[in-house]
Amino acid sequence: MERWQIIALVIAAYLAVTLAIGLLSGRRASKSVAGYVAGDRDFGLLVMYFVLGASIFSAFAFLGGPGWAYSRGAAAFYILSYGVLGIAPYFFLGPKAAALGRKFGYVTQAQLICGRFPSRGLSLMIAVLTVLAFIPYITLQMRGAGIVIEAVTEGNVPLWAGSLVAYGIVLIYVLFSGVAAVGWTNTFQGIFMLTIAWTLGLYLPISLYGGVGDMFTQIMAERPELLTMPGLTASGAPWSWGGYSSAIIVSAVGLMMWPHLFMKAFTARSDDTLRRTVVLFPTFQLFLIPVFLIGFAGVLYPETPPSSDFILPFMILNAELPAIVVGLFCAGALSASMSTGDSLMHAAASVTVEDGIKPFTEMSDVARRRLIQALVIAVGALAYAFAVAEGVSLVVLLLTAYGIICQLAPPIVAAMYWSRATTAGVIAGFAAGSATAAFFFLSGYLGNDLRPFDLHEGFLGLLAHVPVLIAASLMTQPQSESHRKAFTEVAA
Amino acid sequence: MITAYLVLFLLGTTWPGAMLFNHVEPLMLGLPFNLFVLAVLISFALVLLAALYASEKRP
Numbered sequence: 001m002e003r004w005q006i007i008a009l010v011i012a013a014y015l016a017v018t019l020a021i022g023l024l025s026g027r028r029a030s031k032s033v034a035g036y037v038a039g040d041r042d043f044g045l046l047v048m049y050f051v052l053g054a055s056i057f058s059a060f061a062f063l064g065g066p067g068w069a070y071s072r073g074a075a076a077f078y079i080l081s082y083g084v085l086g087i088a089p090y091f092f093l094g095p096k097a098a099a100l101g102r103k104f105g106y107v108t109q110a111q112l113i114c115g116r117f118p119s120r121g122l123s124l125m126i127a128v129l130t131v132l133a134f135i136p137y138i139t140l141q142m143r144g145a146g147i148v149i150e151a152v153t154e155g156n157v158p159l160w161a162g163s164l165v166a167y168g169i170v171l172i173y174v175l176f177s178g179v180a181a182v183g184w185t186n187t188f189q190g191i192f193m194l195t196i197a198w199t200l201g202l203y204l205p206i207s208l209y210g211g212v213g214d215m216f217t218q219i220m221a222e223r224p225e226l227l228t229m230p231g232l233t234a235s236g237a238p239w240s241w242g243g244y245s246s247a248i249i250v251s252a253v254g255l256m257m258w259p260h261l262f263m264k265a266f267t268a269r270s271d272d273t274l275r276r277t278v279v280l281f282p283t284f285q286l287f288l289i290p291v292f293l294i295g296f297a298g299v300l301y302p303e304t305p306p307s308s309d310f311i312l313p314f315m316i317l318n319a320e321l322p323a324i325v326v327g328l329f330c331a332g333a334l335s336a337s338m339s340t341g342d343s344l345m346h347a348a349a350s351v352t353v354e355d356g357i358k359p360f361t362e363m364s365d366v367a368r369r370r371l372i373q374a375l376v377i378a379v380g381a382l383a384y385a386f387a388v389a390e391g392v393s394l395v396v397l398l399l400t401a402y403g404i405i406c407q408l409a410p411p412i413v414a415a416m417y418w419s420r421a422t423t424a425g426v427i428a429g430f431a432a433g434s435a436t437a438a439f440f441f442l443s444g445y446l447g448n449d450l451r452p453f454d455l456h457e458g459f460l461g462l463l464a465h466v467p468v469l470i471a472a473s474l475m476t477q478p479q480s481e482s483h484r485k486a487f488t489e490v491a492a
Numbered sequence: 493m494i495t496a497y498l499v500l501f502l503l504g505t506t507w508p509g510a511m512l513f514n515h516v517e518p519l520m521l522g523l524p525f526n527l528f529v530l531a532v533l534i535s536f537a538l539v540l541l542a543a544l545y546a547s548e549k550r551p
Contacts (some may be wrong), residue, residue: 080531213523216524228515279545280538282534288533292527
């Protein structure tokens with residue numbers, strides 16, 4: 001048997017285990033929408049921990065992280081920095097959102113916002129923007145899976161087939177088991193990824209350079225510009241502090257506002273589970289360090305991969321490891337892609353139905369569940385079409401997606417903590433923030449970059465969003481006392 | 493306490509705070525000094541969050 005065939009067999013075995021876990025986990029969940037979207041609010045600590053952890057260890061961290069360390073050096077450190085800042089507020093926000101979810105039956109974050117600020121238009125606007133932000137994200141995860149499979153099978157399984165098989169499996173378990181499958185497969189995949197990141201992150205520097213310290217000493221001697229923040233841009237020029245700093249802020253604000261993460265507040269069994277998950281989350285940031293080491297190990301390697309995103313599979317293939325070990329490593333990289341992709345597809349479909357369609361027509365619980373399942377297929381097919389078509393602009397779109405998503409933060413905070421906020425204020429702020437972010441994104445995209453100090457357009461959007469929200473709220477009639485208190489004074 | 497630390501963390505990881513420890517030498521545990529400082533900042537956040545959790549458990 002040829003080497004690539006052994007590798008393919010190991011990957012196939014791994015995919016089979018994932019599918020089995022995904023299908024088995026759904027048998028216990030109820031057939032309602034709350035069961036399908038919020039897992040009957042019954043996720044324990046272990047599952048919650050890995051669901052959140054998988055969000056950090058997406059294809060972006062597992063392929064993009066080493067790629068950044070390899071080509072942009074210390075610029076990659078921003079990925080380490082934003083996690084703690086992003087998750088800590090969730091210690092307070094999460095349990096409060098969960099309490100409101102139990103009280104009013106919410107399963108998505110737009111329902112929470114529009115519960116406090118009743119407006120079907122706002123609900124639709126949030127649904128459309130989140131789905132727009134989701135598509136490039138899902139596409140990147142699919143491409144990531146395809147890239148890994150194509151690279152390690154020496155092109156015998158092309159990108160389109162690799163993506164199709166990996167995501168066909170994701171589709172099956174998401175359709176049958178809903179969020180329960182997402183939770184349990186993420187747990188399995190999370191354990192798998194961590195083992196692999198540490199093994200490889202320590203093995204490569206030691207085998208190639210004699211040790212982690214020796215590796216950095218040699219990089220310092222030959223490429224010192226890679227080791228000081230803010231590192232380099234994609235084209236190799238020095239990155240600006242404005243760009244680096246605002247990337248941290250936008251990512252921190254946006255992190256928990258991604259609907260697939262925020263909605264998990266509604267899946268936790270108890271507030272205690274949510275809080276403990278937040279406390280443990282920074283450990284995942286520390287687990288990223290070996291991932292960076294993999295990328296740095298490639299810096300002084302004599303050969304170069306076809307593109308920096310290929311650095312992980314490239315280093316694995318060139319490390320002269322037994323075929324079975326290579327297969328396991330690749331399964332780990334696939335885990336990273338699939339564990340994020342399943343969450344995304346599930347959330348995109350749930351948001352479309354719950355926030356984009358349900359406010360406008362009466363539908364039974366069964367019909368909604370069916371429609372969500374149909375949309376999971378539609379979203380998957382659309383993202384797959386983008387994934388197999390060549391598209392460089394997708395990475396650009398993903399960065400913009402963060403700019404859109406972080407505009408969800410002010411309405412969420414206002415809904416739960418600021419009693420004077422009004423519906424008009426929230427709509428005006430949201431519109432102003434999104435428009436500002438879109439304007440600066442387009443200005444850069446059309447070649448005439450107007451952003452001051454190289455700041456991220458999402459950050460500029462927030463600078464417009466918050467003052468408009470406050471001003472417009474103060475100028476309009478306050479909401480009734482009882483309505484406000486139901487939200488701001490709910491015991492978290 | 494945790495809020496104060498988060499503000500400190502933000503200032504420490506972005507401009508201009510991050511320029512204070514932005515050098516490679518000395519290597520700590522084999523890591524460049526700036527990467528090591530980030531890891532320490534994250535670990536300390538972990539300890540603080542755990543302390544906050546413990547203090548809320550005992551009313």
